[in-house]
Amino acid sequence: MVDRRVSMADVAERAGVSGQTVSRVVNGSPRVDPDTRARVEAAMAALGYRPHRAARALRTGRTQTLGLVVSTLASVGNSRMLQAVADAAASRGYALTVVTLGPDASVADAFERLAEQGVDGAIVLNEATERLRGADVRAAGLRLVVVDSPRDDRFGVVVTDHAAGAESAVRHLLDMGHPTVHHLAGPAGSFAAAERERGWRAALDAAGARVPDLVRGDWTSASGWGAASTLLTAGATAVFAANDQMALGLLRGIAEAGRDVPGEVSVVGFDDVADAADYRPPLTTVHQDFDALGARAVAALVDGIEAGAPAAFETVPTRLVVRASTGPSAPAR
CATH class of the missing domain: 1.10.260.40 (lambda repressor-like DNA-binding domains)
Structure with a gap:
């Protein structure tokens, strides 16, 4: 029965x-x-x-469903954001529909798919925001909130304060006596990577320190490992990696070269992923509040859907978490 x-x-x-x-x-x-x-x-x-969701949709004209557009779920940051957005949406009584963009898909295609499924609005994450440039975001009739994008009057924006986080990482290393800080950057075209690079340069400029050539990775630990030899050859004693995954690969590469962290090279990451405290050595990193990002993005979207709240620009602060991967600059040999 x-x-x-x-x-x-x-x-x-x-x-x-x-x-x-x-x-x-x-x-x-x-x-x-x-x-x-x-x-x-x-x-x-x-x-x-x-x-009853279907009955309520008939009464209100809303499906209580949000869309999420993301370039890939393979990166740790994007998967963390998916979880944060899903949790925040559920807390507001909304379901979530996810669309991942392949290498050739346009964001307009994603919006069309979501509109066909009757979502009430959509959140666009991280690297997928690059594809909004020049796109007719109003064509699908969706209310949008974008995570990590320059300010744009067409939609709401919620960003991490990447530049300030990067500056705090670089100042920490300079305060420990390192003459300069090298940078293992994220991929070109990423808003977050560009903002972290901007903060790195600003901190070095403010201190009157030399700005070394950056080394570019692709967010993966493999790219961090591959960058280790280049950074060591350049004489790096301190490296700010644009995310924790690249920092993990960098730690491995430094160890395989027979160099000590932090005795000879200090490393700082960005994100403070769940495993950062268990790296060897535990990683000094910039904590990015994924839960707050997800909650604010969902709140901005739902408030717009339900109450017509205007699109806004919100910034979520970061904080430096100091662990054992950074130390004083070793005396020159």
């Missing part, structure tokens, strides 16, 4: 209110006083009531 689905009438009877009042609570109407709303929500929780 299948249990009968809990109805609005059941909730209304338990809460001692009308079915219309329950409907108003379910649909987020402001025309319910706080005490009554709390009583209805308590009845819903006690009975295990779940609003």
